[in-house]
Amino acid sequence: MTVETSTWATKKGLAQMLKGGVIMDVVTPEQAKIAEDAGAVAVMALERVPADIRMAGGVARMSDPEMIVGIMDAVTIPVMAKARIGHFVEAQVLEALGVDYIDESEVLTPADEANHIDKHAFKVPFVCGCRNLGEALRRINEGAAMMRTKGEAGTGNIVEAVRQLRDVLAEIRRLEGMREDELFVAAKELQAPYEVVRDVAANGKLPVVNFVAGGISTPSDAALVMQLGAEGVFVGSGIFKSEDPARMANAIVQATTFFDDPRKIAEVSKGLGAPMRGIALEEIPEQERLAVRGW
Amino acid sequence: MRIGVLALQGAFREHLETLDAIGVEGARVREPADLEGASGLILPGGESTTMRQLIDRWGLHEPIVRLAESGAPILGTCAGMIVLAREIAGDERPILPLLDVAVARNAFGRQLESFEVELAVPVLGDRPVHAVFIRAPVVERIGPGVDVLARLDDGRIVAVRERNIIATSFHPELAGEARFHRLLATMASEFDDPGEGSGRRPHPTRRARAR
Numbered sequence: 182m183t184v185e186t187s188t189w190a191t192k193k194g195l196a197q198m199l200k201g202g203v204i205m206d207v208v209t210p211e212q213a214k215i216a217e218d219a220g221a222v223a224v225m226a227l228e229r230v231p232a233d234i235r236m237a238g239g240v241a242r243m244s245d246p247e248m249i250v251g252i253m254d255a256v257t258i259p260v261m262a263k264a265r266i267g268h269f270v271e272a273q274v275l276e277a278l279g280v281d282y283i284d285e286s287e288v289l290t291p292a293d294e295a296n297h298i299d300k301h302a303f304k305v306p307f308v309c310g311c312r313n314l315g316e317a318l319r320r321i322n323e324g325a326a327m328m329r330t331k332g333e334a335g336t337g338n339i340v341e342a343v344r345q346l347r348d349v350l351a352e353i354r355r356l357e358g359m360r361e362d363e364l365f366v367a368a369k370e371l372q373a374p375y376e377v378v379r380d381v382a383a384n385g386k387l388p389v390v391n392f393v394a395g396g397i398s399t400p401s402d403a404a405l406v407m408q409l410g411a412e413g414v415f416v417g418s419g420i421f422k423s424e425d426p427a428r429m430a431n432a433i434v435q436a437t438t439f440f441d442d443p444r445k446i447a448e449v450s451k452g453l454g455a456p457m458r459g460i461a462l463e464e465i466p467e468q469e470r471l472a473v474r475g476w
Numbered sequence: 477m478r479i480g481v482l483a484l485q486g487a488f489r490e491h492l493e494t495l496d497a498i499g500v501e502g503a504r505v506r507e508p509a510d511l512e513g514a515s516g517l518i519l520p521g522g523e524s525t526t527m528r529q530l531i532d533r534w535g536l537h538e539p540i541v542r543l544a545e546s547g548a549p550i551l552g553t554c555a556g557m558i559v560l561a562r563e564i565a566g567d568e569r570p571i572l573p574l575l576d577v578a579v580a581r582n583a584f585g586r587q588l589e590s591f592e593v594e595l596a597v598p599v600l601g602d603r604p605v606h607a608v609f610i611r612a613p614v615v616e617r618i619g620p621g622v623d624v625l626a627r628l629d630d631g632r633i634v635a636v637r638e639r640n641i642i643a644t645s646f647h648p649e650l651a652g653e654a655r656f657h658r659l660l661a662t663m664a665s666e667f668d669d670p671g672e673g674s675g676r677r678p679h680p681t682r683r684a685r686a687r
Contacts, residue, residue: 182629184591191590194610194650198521198555201485220529222485222522257566257581258523259611281587281611304588431529438484438506438530 189326192306195259195281196327196390199223199413203403203434204392206230206417209248210255216420219430223259223281225415226252231288231335231395231471232418232457241289243271246278253280261308266475267293269302276305282327285309285320287474288334288417295476300324310394312345312472314352318373318381321389328387330411331472332395335418337459339396341472342406346393350410356382395472398423398456400436400449407440424454477664480505480514482540484530486522486555490649491657498654500661508539516549516664518657519556521610521647524581527559528571537572544574549640549663551656557643558613565616575641576619583614583632583645595646597626597635600655607634607646607653614645640667 202222207213213224228244229237243264253260259281264271266285271292275283285298287310300307301324310331311317317328330349332342356367356378364382368375380388393411397403398419406414414437416430423429432449439445467473481491483504495502495518502518505511517540519527531537544550552560552575559571563578584591587610595607605626615633618624625642626635634645640663648656 182593182595184593186591187588188592190592190608190650191587191610194608194647195587195590197487197490197650198523198610200487200489200522201483202523202526217525218529220526222526253586258525259587276588279586279588306587434526434529435533 187304192326193389195306196308199259199392200390201438202413203430203437204261204413204415205420205430206415207252207421210251212421212426213252213255213260215427216430217256217258219427220434221258221430222413223261224252224256225261225263225284225417226280227263230418230421232337232422233335234288235335235469235471243268243274243289246274249275249278249280253278263289264298265289266291267296267298269298272298272303272305272307276303280305283307285325287331287471291474297323297475300326308392310472310475311349313348314356314381315371315373316475317349317387317391318371318377321387322374322377325389327390327392329392329394329415331475332393332397333462333465334395334471336396336462336465337398337419337422337457338462339398339402339405340462342393342396343409345472346406346409346411349391353381353385353387357385397433398459400432400446400453403433404436404440404446407437413437418457422457424456429453429456477501477515477661477668478503478513479516479518479660479664480511481518482520482527482536482556484522485526486520487647487649488520488522491518491520491553494649494654494657495661498658498661500657505536507534508536511539511543514543514548515668516551516660517543518660519550519552519559520649521554521556524555524558524564524571527555531559531571540572541574544572544641547640548667549642549660550574551660552641552643553647553649554610554612554645557615557645560641560643562619563617575636575638575643576622577615577636577638577643578617579613580616581613582611584609584612587611592651593628595626595628595634599625599637600659605646605648605653605655606651607644607648608650609634609646612645615643
């Protein structure tokens with residue numbers, strides 16, 4: 182028997198197992214346990230949730246390895262952690278810790294203004310953010326085994342997530358309707374490799390699982406992006422910045438499964454307490470927006 | 477004949493596509509009413525702690541146990557194996573204790589230890605199964621009525637069958653492997669039509685059909 186570890190099938194496959202689920206940001210082992218008990222399919226271990234990163238300002242970096250390991254020990258579900266865009270040494274450190282997925286994330290301060298991490302060089306799989314199809318396909322070409330639209334993290338505002346998801350899916354539908362000979366120009370316009378563009382056009386979907394992140398703070402938010410075509414959701418500040426995190430977490434899990442069943446969404450949305458407060462996008466100056474990070 | 481696929485979370489679409497590829501009707505199962513008329517059930521890969529949550533919340537426990545006890549075939553892959561196991565290492569209580577085995581979660585380690593291998597599964601014929609293991613469980617103990625369908629080179633048990641219940645540590649649905657689904661469909665058609673009228677003996681797993 183020849184055993185092959187960390188293959189493309191296993192990297193991409195783990196994301197397939199997370200589909201239809203909710204990945205939750207947690208900052209302590211206790212929060213990780215609450216998330217697991219509420220039905221999270223994975224947790225994102227980080228020092229501060231995006232809402233706090235936004236408030237604190239300064240440079241946001243990879244979290245303390247001790248804190249990440251504490252969370253890995255607390256739960257049986259997969260643990261993800263964030264590295265700065267282009268910071269391949271932070272990614273090497275996270276791989277050495279044995280995290281299950283690395284998020285090369287715009288929520289942290291980018292370390293490289295031109296290059297993303299060469300994700301093919303790693304055994305651990307990567308998830309990356311995107312705002313549009315071109316960005317998604319560039320990340321996949323670099324080796325990302327899972328995608329997520331970025332939304333606008335830490336705002337509790339779903340509007341960016343909706344716009345980006347609609348953009349990505351509309352672009353895919355546009356490719357599907359093209360003649361073979363038009364795909365060359367499409368690849369040029371998308372600034373993405375022709376082979377990946379052709380694959381998307383032929384299959385009508387990204388070659389990897391696509392989640393939505395950035396701004397989900399209620400069960401209805403989760404169901405909205407699922408109905409639009411997301412394969413699962415990341416919830417960052419939306420859970421532990423709400424009044425009753427355990428109930429909110431569980432309600433978002435239920436609504437993600439029954440995303441097309443309004444009666445069930447109504448049932449799980451009852452009496453959850455206040456969601457996170459949230460920020461209107463117009464209140465955020467252009468230079469403080471996180472979604473524009475990444476190239 | 478219709479095979480249900482538990483669609484609470486995880487890779488259920490891949491199972492529905494595999495069923496479609498062999499010409500068997502599949503149906504998403506999220507609540508008890510979806511099980512009516514099902515001749516079999518697949519429990520997909522995903523996160524077993526999440527599935528436990530959703531199975532409990534939406535009252536799927538009893539109807540699935542009834543379906544299994546009536547003799548309808550059930551296939552669990554990866555997390556599905558954990559859902560079926562009578563004992564889960566480190567957990568006080570099982571989820572749907574239908575299979576007399578003890579399993580260990582993430583038995584090979586974390587994601588970095590996920591792997592692919594060509595695996596001999598004699599009941600499916602000579603051609604090995606291309607098996608994808610993702611943070612996979614293994615069977616650590618089997619009860620007296622449980623047959624081992626596959627082991628790794630080191631002897632660890634990664635596929636089992638007890639009467640009408642089959643479970644694998646790996647993901648046939650991720651590798652275009654349809655033979656487990658064909659086996660399930662064959663068992664399901666025997667469950668639907670055990671052939672009493674034609675003088676054959678009833679299928680050994682046949683009992684009153686679940687409502």
